[in-house]
Amino acid sequence: MTAAPASTPAQGSPLLLTLLQARTYLALILVFGFFAFMAPNFLSVANSVIVAKHAALTAFLAIGMTFVIITGGIDLSVGSTVGLCAMVSGWLILYGIDLGAMGTMQFNTLEIALLVMCVGVFVGFVNGILITKLNVAPFIATLGTLYIARGAALLSSGGRTFPNLSGNADYGSASFPGIGAGTFLGLPVQIWMLIAVGLVAAYIAKRTPLGRHIYAVGGNERGAALSGVKVNRVKLFVYMFSGFCAAIVGLIIASQLQAAHPATGETFELNAIAAAVLGGTSLSGGRGKIGGTIVGAFVISILSDGLVMMSVSSFWQTVIKGLVIVAAVVIDQAQSKLQARVALQQEAALGR
């Protein structure tokens, strides 16, 4: 190990590397600064809260997606799961569960939320079983559940919207609109939920054996299995967690709109993947951070809200979003190349 690349200047590279590693945060500061100057009212407190609320929806999905991607998988079904979960919450509020002879069972807000989360986790469970027990490639398995969940959402109402989900005081579900519209200590409920889910996810990733196993499975699945990691259980967990995150988003949207439309959440999975990638998650697995992903979600959301406030044509918005994602991946590649080179140089320096 003595052959250091001759043409590289040894100085400067570490600094560049630090810059590249912090790129998500730099991007955040950049877009924030840009719109603060260019878009009217962008900096107002009211608008900042709104941007955070919009970012939260992407961030939930992206947190679940990050775990999945770290294990080397992908979850395309989250957008449809959002739609299905929105429809289930609409159904539960309007009709409850019909028990036939025993009459109809009605639920309060908390029970509805828990049931809906079970639905999301169940979709994730199906994904997990398909991938671990039946050996279906994650891309195909979740593509299948994408269609199944969307179809189920459409079937639940015959394609119609469930209207007027303001809840029913008699059943204790009148607080349902509060999930999406309520505030606690001045901040919207959904931001508190994001803080909670974000902290739990970050804790799992950093401080628990489960978290280390998730990274191990993505880094080298066979090696992890040989050293005693229960690979299938880890994979099952990440897909169920992703389904859980999707259920939260479904609940929030149904509550915000006070209506559930079966097409809710179309293409959300792509935003979630984009946020994870922007946040430095590697699609080949083994690398990614929850914090980075949340910042990535904020970059996307600030970008789209800011462009809306500048009233940029929606067609251009789409192009710009694509450019940002491509740039993120290009920089990611540059970083890993540079990292490898710096590591090589250090090794070479030590060797001499």
Added chain:
Amino acid sequence: MNVKRRLLVSAMAVAMAGVMPSFAAAADTIAIITPSHDNPFFKAEADGAAAKAKELGYDTMVLVHDDDANKQSELFDSAIAAGVKAIVLDNAGADATVAAVQKAKDAGIPSFLIDREITASGIAVSQIVSNNYQGAQLGGEEFVKLMGEKGDYAELLGKESDTNAGIRSQGYHDIIDQYPDLKLVASQTANWSQTEAYTVMESMLQAHPEIKGVISGNDTMAMGAWAALEAAGRTDVVVVGFDGSNDVRDSIKKGGIKATVLQPAYAQAQMAVEQADKFLKTGSTGVEEKQLMDCALINADNAAKLETFALSN
């Protein structure tokens, strides 16, 4: 340099204004929110509204919700935060839009709805819609005449979540069903989409090769159906659409699609902006919340006078 400094000053003003959204907007702004402009109908709405708003001295903020109620809700948030004075909206779902319009009302911003109604009244200031029922009856009558009052036909329905899809179908049937020799053999939704209508039409032709006519809930689906019919060599089939787009106009002029019903999108959007202007200046529009605008039949006789959803005299 000058521009830069002005930008800096205004940005600082924005920053200092903080939570007072109304302070920073220079000229009064009207937000115009429609479905995606890839459908020329909605482009015409946005253009009509924007042109009228400029004429009346307003800035405009033209936004697109892609028929996604969640995105629409986010656009409302942004428009409210940007301190617009009024919102002109072609909405993304009759039920799912109520909460967003209510949100604007709570923030003191009046909404003026065009093209599609919402299921609540008293929240928006105006709801101006085309008289879809009257228009569908016009289309139905023309369809009956073109079919010679007999034969098998198919129907392409719009998106089921959209009230207009149901109203138009009702209007068609209230006329067509009076003729027992006209038989509906297939009825399918193609979700307002040209590609879906193409594939649905292909399958329908396989199942029912004997059909003589297709009545479609809108023009894009009529175009899709016509393309499929043309590919199958069935240019004898009578197709009637709804909307009055330039594409269908050209097809009518060439003898392809036989007729359509014009929704005055451009004029309707302009009317909404005029009412918004009046409401902002006097506190009232002087008219009822729900207003209907009549539609007009377009066939080979008057197709040449049609241009971007406006009929010249």
